[in-house]
Amino acid sequence: MDFDYSEDQQLLHESVQRFVRENYSFEARRQLVATEQGWSDAHWAQFAELGWLGIPFPEEHGGLGMSGVETMVVMEAIGNGLVAEPYLSTVVMGGGAVAAAGSDEQKAEILPAVAEGKCKLAFAFAERQARYNLQDVEMRAEAANGGYRLSGMKSVVFGAPTADRFVVSARTAGGSRDADGITLFLVDKEAAGLSVRGYPTADGLRAGELTLDGTPGDVLGEVDGGLPAVEEVVDRAIAAVSAEAVGLMGTLNDMTLEYLKTREQFGQPIGRFQVLQHRMVDMFIAHEEAKSMAMMAAMRIDEEDADARKKAMSAAKVQIGKSARFVGQQSIQLHGGIGMTDEYAAGHYFKRLTMIDRSFGDNDYHLRRYAAL
Amino acid sequence: MRIDIADRDRAFRDEVRAFIRERLPQDVRDKVRDGSLLTRDDVVDWMRAVSERGWMCPNWPETAGGPGWTPSQRFIFEEESYLACAPAPVPFGPQMVGPVLLAFGTEEQKARHLPGILSSGTIWCQGYSEPNSGSDLASLGCRAVRDGDHYIVNGRKIWTTNADWADWCFALVRTDNSGKKQDGISVLLIDMSLPGVTVRPIERFSRMSDFNEVIFEDVRVPVSERVYDEGKGWTCAKYLLGHERSGTAGVGLCRQRLDRLEEIDDGRDPEFSRRIAETGAALEDLRWSFLRMVAAKEADDEIGPEASLLKIRGTEIQQDVMELLMEAQGYFAHPFIERALAQGWNEPPVGPSEAAGATAFYFDWRKASIYGGSNEIQRNIIAKAVLGL
Ligand SMILES: Cc1cc2nc3c(=O)[nH]c(=O)nc-3n(C[C@H](O)[C@H](O)[C@H](O)COP(=O)(O)OP(=O)(O)OC[C@H]3O[C@@H](n4cnc5c(N)ncnc54)[C@H](O)[C@@H]3O)c2cc1C
Ligand SMILES: Cc1cc2nc3c(=O)[nH]c(=O)nc-3n(C[C@H](O)[C@H](O)[C@H](O)COP(=O)(O)OP(=O)(O)OC[C@H]3O[C@@H](n4cnc5c(N)ncnc54)[C@H](O)[C@@H]3O)c2cc1C
Numbered sequence: 001m002d003f004d005y006s007e008d009q010q011l012l013h014e015s016v017q018r019f020v021r022e023n024y025s026f027e028a029r030r031q032l033v034a035t036e037q038g039w040s041d042a043h044w045a046q047f048a049e050l051g052w053l054g055i056p057f058p059e060e061h062g063g064l065g066m067s068g069v070e071t072m073v074v075m076e077a078i079g080n081g082l083v084a085e086p087y088l089s090t091v092v093m094g095g096g097a098v099a100a101a102g103s104d105e106q107k108a109e110i111l112p113a114v115a116e117g118k119c120k121l122a123f124a125f126a127e128r129q130a131r132y133n134l135q136d137v138e139m140r141a142e143a144a145n146g147g148y149r150l151s152g153m154k155s156v157v158f159g160a161p162t163a164d165r166f167v168v169s170a171r172t173a174g175g176s177r178d179a180d181g182i183t184l185f186l187v188d189k190e191a192a193g194l195s196v197r198g199y200p201t202a203d204g205l206r207a208g209e210l211t212l213d214g215t216p217g218d219v220l221g222e223v224d225g226g227l228p229a230v231e232e233v234v235d236r237a238i239a240a241v242s243a244e245a246v247g248l249m250g251t252l253n254d255m256t257l258e259y260l261k262t263r264e265q266f267g268q269p270i271g272r273f274q275v276l277q278h279r280m281v282d283m284f285i286a287h288e289e290a291k292s293m294a295m296m297a298a299m300r301i302d303e304e305d306a307d308a309r310k311k312a313m314s315a316a317k318v319q320i321g322k323s324a325r326f327v328g329q330q331s332i333q334l335h336g337g338i339g340m341t342d343e344y345a346a347g348h349y350f351k352r353l354t355m356i357d358r359s360f361g362d363n364d365y366h367l368r369r370y371a372a373l
Numbered sequence: 374m375r376i377d378i379a380d381r382d383r384a385f386r387d388e389v390r391a392f393i394r395e396r397l398p399q400d401v402r403d404k405v406r407d408g409s410l411l412t413r414d415d416v417v418d419w420m421r422a423v424s425e426r427g428w429m430c431p432n433w434p435e436t437a438g439g440p441g442w443t444p445s446q447r448f449i450f451e452e453e454s455y456l457a458c459a460p461a462p463v464p465f466g467p468q469m470v471g472p473v474l475l476a477f478g479t480e481e482q483k484a485r486h487l488p489g490i491l492s493s494g495t496i497w498c499q500g501y502s503e504p505n506s507g508s509d510l511a512s513l514g515c516r517a518v519r520d521g522d523h524y525i526v527n528g529r530k531i532w533t534t535n536a537d538w539a540d541w542c543f544a545l546v547r548t549d550n551s552g553k554k555q556d557g558i559s560v561l562l563i564d565m566s567l568p569g570v571t572v573r574p575i576e577r578f579s580r581m582s583d584f585n586e587v588i589f590e591d592v593r594v595p596v597s598e599r600v601y602d603e604g605k606g607w608t609c610a611k612y613l614l615g616h617e618r619s620g621t622a623g624v625g626l627c628r629q630r631l632d633r634l635e636e637i638d639d640g641r642d643p644e645f646s647r648r649i650a651e652t653g654a655a656l657e658d659l660r661w662s663f664l665r666m667v668a669a670k671e672a673d674d675e676i677g678p679e680a681s682l683l684k685i686r687g688t689e690i691q692q693d694v695m696e697l698l699m700e701a702q703g704y705f706a707h708p709f710i711e712r713a714l715a716q717g718w719n720e721p722p723v724g725p726s727e728a729a730g731a732t733a734f735y736f737d738w739r740k741a742s743i744y745g746g747s748n749e750i751q752r753n754i755i756a757k758a759v760l761g762l
Binding site: 080126128131132155158197199200201202203206209241263265266267270273275276329332333336337339340341342343347348350352354355358359362367368 | 508509578580706
């Protein structure tokens with residue numbers, strides 16, 4: 001067991017942390033998410049230059065061939081700074097789907113372009129009726145002229161407004177909640193019959209609703225056997241947002257601790273009140289517990305045994321959800337009125353933590369999955 | 374000890390329902406249901422309709438213009454109002470200023486201010502908190518210096534709910550600095566249209582903003598607007614805080630949201646259904662605790678530190694309900710089209726119509742354990758005043 005970073009990981013850590021320090025003051029972030037696009041092309045170009053967009057991809061496809069740990073290092077910094085660029089949707093999810101399911105040809109076409117910052121992806125898997133159930137898929141794909149045409153809707157697709165290509169799950173066989181009969185497709189943003197309704201999300205990021213109407217798509221991976229890839233991608237997203245949540249909680253706890261030491265009421269810093277000391281201790285513990293699970297998730301996400309991986313990611317997601325909720329809510333509470341304001345950073349960290357809890361399965365869902373495995 | 378659901382109460386409930394059905398405009402009802410932002414007119418027009426019926430000030434004595442309701446009737450009215458998605462009235466006049474004036478005001482002050490509160494012709498705000506005086510309210514520093522028949526007021530109030538809508542402010546000011554911090558505080562009724570009053574809205578991260586910063590610069594307030602003796606304002610303030618905590622602890626609001634949750638719940642997730650039921654049971658407890666502790670004691674106008682218990686549990690249950698409603702949206706907790714919460718939005722919603730409002734309310738309701746004396750402060754009160762610690 002080794003919980004220390006290697007030399008390369010340490011360098012990566014320092015470089016992403018430096019990026020956040022230099023580019024993501026709270027004020028800069030506020031202005032950025034208020035723009036139409038909500039994130040910066042210049043930052044994206046910088047990510048490409050520094051190699052971050054190719055971290056998990058094999059070297060023969062323009063990537064750095066790194067493990068879940070390096071993704072964790074980047075995602076934690078993304079959390080520290082409340083970074084708004086679509087790293088999760090493009091690199092972890094879209095790129096993860098192509099890497100998991102794509103043919104050599106598809107990987108060669110797409111992954112280098114992602115790594116160079118020329119192609120942004122989004123993974124469209126959720127549907128309105130499905131809640132968090134990954135195999136509840138009603139989007140239909142019909143074989144036509146040697147290809148497929150997709151019809152249906154996908155909901156809350158992260159990164160949709162700026163995606164160049166979508167990875168879409170659709171049903172090629174079976175009933176709407178069957179495990180078999182799901183196939184992944186690559187769909188170009190210009191494809192006929194595709195419309196994207198983009199919008200901001202509660203945490204200031206961007207997502208969209210997709211409507212497909214006889215839209216052509218290229219099969220990605222096995223026909224009728226796409227569910228394992230969907231599950232793998234969502235698990236990768238869980239490992240990634242676990243690290244992001246750890247970063248968010250780290251910044252939020254620092255901010256709250258500082259406030260307890262400086263805010264005075266009744267002639268003393270409020271941090272002298274024991275009830276607040278104990279609350280802060282519990283927030284510290286919640287963050288430490290989350291760190292352990294995020295590291296575990298980073299180290300086990302590349303595991304071969306899918307059931308073991310799923311069980312591990314469910315355990316991580318449950319703890320992350322609990323910690324995020326507690327740290328988020330209490331950081332607002334301990335700030336009093338100022339914590340409720342839009343011009344103070346705490347609320348924005350709390351919002352992102354809350355939305356992480358609302359993504360990729362909530363506690364009920366993951367406790368059920370954990371128990372069933 | 375007996376449960377007493379009188380026929381009279383049933384008839385009263387029908388009367389309240391009929392009134393709301395007749396007077397509440399459909400568009401306002403829809404906005405409240407979907408958690409959209411309300412305008413001043415939406416709220417004040419409704420308050421005026423309630424006033425016309427004579428129901429604005431249910432906890433005032435009948436002689437002062439109250440409707441003479443029993444505690445359970447007050448409860449029914451509030452509950453029916455929430456269930457029918459009527460806007461909550463701005464509470465500061467009827468629930469706070471009124472009772473304080475009835476207890477401490479001169480006849481002249483009562484004659485000047487109570488009619489406007491009863492008719493909802495004047496809207497009030499509460500100017501207590503300051504940037505450096507929140508939980509430690511008695512340390513407040515907003516200065517009022519006597520100058521003949523006037524006080525000259527200088528200072529900053531913050532988090533003042535509805536100050537941007539208000540005609541008058543019920544303010545705590547410092548008239549003397551020499552003794553104990555609780556001494557030397559006075560209550561002034563300040564006309565918000567006086568020269569030197571500036572109101573600056575403050576945005577909340579939930580984007581459901583209704584509080585403000587209020588700045589007083591050389592504002593000349595007539596001495597006749599001071600309530601009770603100079604330097605004795607803390608007595609009024611504490612009396613008022615008791616009334617603030619003795620609302621019905623949000624039972625009606627919670628009931629309305631829980632009804633909606635039960636409607637939404639399709640039973641596919643038994644764990645979620647269980648949590649809804651658990652919150653429903655907690656709400657039943659809150660209702661009975663309210664009836665036991667506040668309503669029963671009201672006869673002798675003694676609202677004790679039990680009110681702190683209701684504030685703590687009431688706000689916790691409200692927060693649980695808001696959280697469940699957000700969780701029920703699944704992925705649709707994410708989309709947040711701010712314009713969808715405002716006036717005149719008529720594009721189709723993303724996901725269920727209440728989704729964006731549900732998320733905003735969850736975030737916004739974190740305020741409930743902070744305002745009106747934070748829940749930590751309420752626990753301190755029980756520790757000290759009830760348990761003798
Ligand atoms: C099973 C068992 C095994 C033990 N083994 C050993 C041993 O091997 N060697 C040894 O030396 N002792 C041992 N102890 C004693 C143990 O260390 C003491 O019980 C402990 O320090 C608490 O002291 P106390 O019992 O006097 O309770 P008190 O100190 O009187 O505490 C009573 C309560 O007040 C709380 N409290 C006290 N001070 C504060 C404070 N400042 N802030 C907040 N809360 C406070 C405590 O948490 C507790 O809930 C053992 C105790 C138990 C129960
Ligand atoms: C939405 C909203 C509306 C409001 N509306 C009004 C209004 O209309 N008029 C008005 O006057 N005010 C209003 N307030 C202000 C409210 O009363 C104060 O926010 C509250 O009293 C807390 O003060 P503070 O914000 O300065 O926090 P602080 O007092 O600085 O408290 C910060 C944290 O320290 C804790 N703390 C402080 N002292 C102690 C202690 N002794 N022991 C344990 N913990 C302690 C608090 O519980 C809190 O968690 C409103 C606030 C909000 C959020």
